Amino acid sequence: MPLLLNAQEPEAIERAAQRLAEGGLVGLPTETVYGLAADADNASAVRRIFEAKGRPADHPLIVHVAADSPRAAIDHYAREVPAVAERLIAACWPGPLTLILPRRADVGAVAAGGQDSIGLRCPSHPVAQAVLRAAAARGVRGVAAPSANRFGRVSPTTADHVMDEFAALGDDELLVLDGGACPVGIESTIVDCTRGHPVLLRPGMLTPARLEAIAGESLRARDETSPRASGTLESHYAPRAKVRLMDAKQLRAAFQVLGADAKHIALYARSPIEAARGLPRRRMPDDAAAAAQELFAVLRELDATGVRLIWVETPPDGPEWDGVRDRLARAAA
Numbered sequence: 200m201p202l203l204l205n206a207q208e209p210e211a212i213e214r215a216a217q218r219l220a221e222g223g224l225v226g227l228p229t230e231t232v233y234g235l236a237a238d239a240d241n242a243s244a245v246r247r248i249f250e251a252k253g254r255p256a257d258h259p260l261i262v263h264v265a266a267d268s269p270r271a272a273i274d275h276y277a278r279e280v281p282a283v284a285e286r287l288i289a290a291c292w293p294g295p296l297t298l299i300l301p302r303r304a305d306v307g308a309v310a311a312g313g314q315d316s317i318g319l320r321c322p323s324h325p326v327a328q329a330v331l332r333a334a335a336a337r338g339v340r341g342v343a344a345p346s347a348n349r350f351g352r353v354s355p356t357t358a359d360h361v362m363d364e365f366a367a368l369g370d371d372e373l374l375v376l377d378g379g380a381c382p383v384g385i386e387s388t389i390v391d392c393t394r395g396h397p398v399l400l401r402p403g404m405l406t407p408a409r410l411e412a413i414a415g416e417s418l419r420a421r422d423e424t425s426p427r428a429s430g431t432l433e434s435h436y437a438p439r440a441k442v443r444l445m446d447a448k449q450l451r452a453a454f455q456v457l458g459a460d461a462k463h464i465a466l467y468a469r470s471p472i473e474a475a476r477g478l479p480r481r482r483m484p485d486d487a488a489a490a491a492q493e494l495f496a497v498l499r500e501l502d503a504t505g506v507r508l509i510w511v512e513t514p515p516d517g518p519e520w521d522g523v524r525d526r527l528a529r530a531a532a
Contacts, residue, residue: 234344
């Protein structure tokens with residue numbers, strides 16, 4: 200089993216930073232989800248992330264940097280920082296925003312999946328920042344940290360989720376810091392700043408309207424020329440059970456047809472839905488932020504009941520729901 204440490208203990212932070220400096224892996228809490236972290240400049244360590252997750256080597260990782268010296272880290276990894284990126288950094292870092300910037304040719308190639316761009320983020324979680332500072336003192340400029348789960352599966356929002364995902368790894372292979380449940384609950388918004396105009400690659404809890412107000416221009420939609428980025432594959436964030444999205448009317452009709460034969464189904468919905476007695480179910484919050492915070496934990500909880508199907512009520516259309524809607528659509532793909 201991986202080594203689990205309480206992140207509130209100062210010695211745990213130091214041990215995690217030392218593990219990173221030595222080229223090891225750390226399960227790291229951030230405000231979005233837990234990350235599987237390694238020194239972004241250590242090619243062997245970064246390859247261990249890909250191996251542990253079963254992630255394709257051309258699917259890029261996000262590099263996390265410390266808040267007290269973000270400029271030095273940015274200049275280390277990026278050969279250019281466009282003005283729009285500067286505005287977004289000033290307003291949104293530390294926080295759940297990843298920026299894709301032109302990469303310096305001599306750094307971060309493995310973490311970038313071989314692309315000439317690189318994703319950078321400055322997380323706001325105090326444990327993540329404590330580890331990043333302690334690692335920086337040991338010469339670690341940035342930490343590559345995709346979600347700490349097997350590739351394509353449901354992202355982890357607690358240390359227990361990480362321990363379950365990588366139970367086969369030994370304590371010398373993975374150290375996990377328990378920093379509690381992640382307060383945001385879904386991955387960061389990703390904005391590409393490499394092509395002269397900002398492009399939204401992945402929605403999160405930062406709405407397009409807010410980002411456009413900061414950027415001073417409209418966000419464009421991703422297209423076939425966009426760089427590859429984390430969490431943008433059609434199928435992702437998937438539990439073992441098949442996820443199906445339906446509106447309330449469709450759910451009611453489906454359960455009416457199935458009746459008592461619906462016991463292989465779990466339900467996650469906002470609307471009152473009459474279903475078979477004893478069926479695993481959770482009520483989706485009416486607030487988008489609350490729904491995002493619990494989303495992955497609920498999918499894991501319902502999946503653990505052994506059902507074959509998880510039926511989910513389609514989230515509302517408002518922009519504040521974009522991130523939740525995106526994760527559920529990919530889980531159902």
